[in-house]
Amino acid sequence: MPWFTQDFGNASSLHGPGRKAEQAIEDARETVARILNCHPGEIVFNGGGTEGDNHAIRGGAWHMRHAGHGAHLVSSPVEHSAVGETLVRLSEVQGFTHSLTPVDHYGRCTPDALLATCRSDTVLASFMLANNEVGSLQPVSELAGIAREQGILFHCDAVQAAGQLPLDVFELGVDLLSISGHKFYGPKGVGALYLRSGITLESNLTGGSHEDGRRAGTHNTPLIVGLARALELAEQEREEHVARFRRMRDHLIEQVMLRVPGAELSGHPVERLPGHASFVLDGIDSGTLLMHLDVNGVAASGGSACKTGNPEPSAVLLAMGYDERQATGGLRLTAGRSTSEDDIDYAVNVLASSVEKLRRLVVAT
Numbered sequence: 001m002p003w004f005t006q007d008f009g010n011a012s013s014l015h016g017p018g019r020k021a022e023q024a025i026e027d028a029r030e031t032v033a034r035i036l037n038c039h040p041g042e043i044v045f046n047g048g049g050t051e052g053d054n055h056a057i058r059g060g061a062w063h064m065r066h067a068g069h070g071a072h073l074v075s076s077p078v079e080h081s082a083v084g085e086t087l088v089r090l091s092e093v094q095g096f097t098h099s100l101t102p103v104d105h106y107g108r109c110t111p112d113a114l115l116a117t118c119r120s121d122t123v124l125a126s127f128m129l130a131n132n133e134v135g136s137l138q139p140v141s142e143l144a145g146i147a148r149e150q151g152i153l154f155h156c157d158a159v160q161a162a163g164q165l166p167l168d169v170f171e172l173g174v175d176l177l178s179i180s181g182h183k184f185y186g187p188k189g190v191g192a193l194y195l196r197s198g199i200t201l202e203s204n205l206t207g208g209s210h211e212d213g214r215r216a217g218t219h220n221t222p223l224i225v226g227l228a229r230a231l232e233l234a235e236q237e238r239e240e241h242v243a244r245f246r247r248m249r250d251h252l253i254e255q256v257m258l259r260v261p262g263a264e265l266s267g268h269p270v271e272r273l274p275g276h277a278s279f280v281l282d283g284i285d286s287g288t289l290l291m292h293l294d295v296n297g298v299a300a301s302g303g304s305a306c307k308t309g310n311p312e313p314s315a316v317l318l319a320m321g322y323d324e325r326q327a328t329g330g331l332r333l334t335a336g337r338s339t340s341e342d343d344i345d346y347a348v349n350v351l352a353s354s355v356e357k358l359r360r361l362v363v364a365t
Contacts (some may be wrong), residue, residue, distance in 0.1 A: 001222075003021070003155070007024075007221075009221075010218060010219075011024075011216065011221055011351050012208065012219070013046065022183060024221055024224075024225050025045070025224050025225070026223060027225075028045075028227065028228030029045070029228075031229075031345075032227070032228050036167050036172070037168040037170050037171075038168055038169050038194055039197060041197065042194055042195050042196060042197055044064045044192065044193045044194075044214045044215050045192055045211060045224050045227075046190075046191050046192065047189055047190065048180045048181070048182075048188070048191040049080075049153065049157065049159035049178050049191050050082040050155075050180075051191060051195040052084040052159075052180070053083050053086060053155075054156040054174040054204055054217070055193055055203075055204045055214075056085050056126070056193060056195075056239065057073070057083065057087065057090070057126055057155060057199070058202070058204055060123070060153045060155065061090055061123060061124050063201060063202050064123035064342065065123065066202075067121045068254045069121075070119075070121030070122060071095060071097060071123065072096070072097050072098065072099070072119050072120060072121045072122040073087055073090065073091075073096055073097070073099075073123065073124050073125070073126070074098065074099050074101060074122055074124070074125040074152070075101070075125065075126045075127065076089070076100055076101050076102075076103055076127055076138075077102070077103065078107045078128075078131055078133070078315075078319050078320070079105050079126065079127070079128055079157065080128060080159070080307070083111065083126050084235070084315075085297070094106040095159075096157045097148065098334050099119075103319055104320075104350055105321050106134075106136050106267055106320070107131050107136040107137075107266075108136055108138055108268060108318065109127065109138060109143060109273070110139075110140045111139070111143060114127075114143050114146050114147070115146050115150075118146075118147075118150050118152065122150065123152060123153060123205060124155065124156065125143070125151040125153070125154050125155070125254070126155040127143050127154075127156060127157075128156065128157040128158070128159075128160065129156050129157070129160070129161040129167075129172075130164075130165065130272075130273050131267065132159070132160045133314065133317075134267030134272075134317075134320070134330075134334060135159075135268075135272035135273040135276030135278055135332075136268040136271060136272055137165075137268065137271045137272060140172050140173075140174065141171065141172050141173050144172060144173035144174050144175075145173055148156075148173060152175070153176065154174050154175050154176070155175065155177070155178070156174040156176065156177045156178070157178050158177050158178060158179055159179055159180045160180040160273065162231065162234070163183060163185070163231070163235075163238065164184075164238070164241075164242055164273055164274050164276040165273075166238075169196070175195075176193065176194060176195055176196065176199070177193070177194040178191065178194075179192050180233075181223065181226065181231075184231055185337070186226050186227045186230030186231065187223045187227060187230075188222060189220075189223060190223035190226070203215060205217055218232075220329050241337060242274045242275075245274040245275035245335050245336075246275075248339055248341065249275050249277050251341060251344055252333060252348065253265060253277050256279060256333075256348055256351065259352040260279075260348075260352050260355050261269075262283070263279045263281055263355075264279060264281075264282070265277075265278070265279060265328065266278045266279060266280050266317065273334075275334050275339075276334050277332070277333045277334065278332045279331075279333075279357060280317065280326050280327075280329055280330055281329040281330075282326050282329055283286045283325070283329065283359065285329065286328060286329055286330050287302060287332055289302075289331065289355065290302055290327075292354035292357070293350060293351065293354060298347045298350050298352075300331060300347075301361070302314070302331060302332070311353040314327045314328070314330045316330075317330050318362075333347065
């Protein structure tokens with residue numbers, strides 16, 4: 001709060017208030033670096049997960065092509081649109097090519113599948129640690145090992161995983177990793193990108209020499225301080241909260257499967273985010289279902305929160321082998337710090353009632 005209300009110095013200024021803000025940012029950088037097990041100089045603050053994904057992919061691709069290493073990019077069909085749309089844009093407008101590594105029915109890639117997708121001119125691979133829509137965890141350390149053997153930069157979108165899974169970049173073996181503050185109860189509109197020492201990224205933004213020339217633009221001191229403190233608290237309390245999240249999630253899954261006929265758990269049954277439950281409800285339009293749930297006080301998603309309201313079938317579910325009818329019936333529910341078992345039971349009651357009403361309407365028409 002002090003950085004919002006009384007300390008207004010620009011961290012790039014040489015005067016006293018500016019130096020004070022700069023110190024706060026460097027303290028935040030050290031905190032994030034300690035939790036990610038990297039050097040503070042390897043942390044770049046930015047405007048959130050989308051910007052971090054864009055910077056990693058665009059900046060890495062531009063640099064590798066300029067250095068003469070090639071222009072082929074690799075990812076999966078279940079990535080967040082911040083990754084998927086960036087690959088499409090680079091391919092359609094800027095002369096790159098990209099390939100998608102197929103996933104299994106759980107939405108996971110195998111190292112062999114990645115190796116088969118790579119080519120001699122592949123320069124960058126981008127795979128998320130945890131899927132935002134179905135919760136499945138990717139074997140990132142194994143995938144990163146394949147990329148490293150092939151001399152390919154490896155970016156990991158860890159936005160959904162931050163605060164719930166350990167993010168030791170050394171153990172993961174990644175070159176680049178993106179996080180976003182709001183996923184671990186920090187401020188919205190701020191994120192951080194890990195950039196392994198020795199790797200050069202072209203900046204997405206041209207202008208000043210902020211962040212050692214890697215991200216132009218005046219630092220948002222309050223949000224950066226808030227991100228670091230939230231990540232620190234999330235890490236300190238992670239084991240306690242994750243154990244509770246798992247209990248809530250497992251209770252939620254058990255009750256939905258028991259109470260909602262035809263519900264199918266989507267994503268991996270074990271290798272998934274601790275607080276994440278996702279389902280395919282055959283014959284149910286998720287957009288209509290979400291409205292019923294919302295009216296009754298249950299906040300849910302038909303897939304990615306960024307796609308809520310989109311009537312198209314889920315691209316993630318289609319890539320996992322579901323047909324179009326099934327892929328329009330995806331549902332995502334998550335447990336957080338304030339979720340109680342009573343909340344779970346209430347949500348399941350509302351869901352079961354809503355699904356029953358919608359199916360009766362379909363039969364009636």
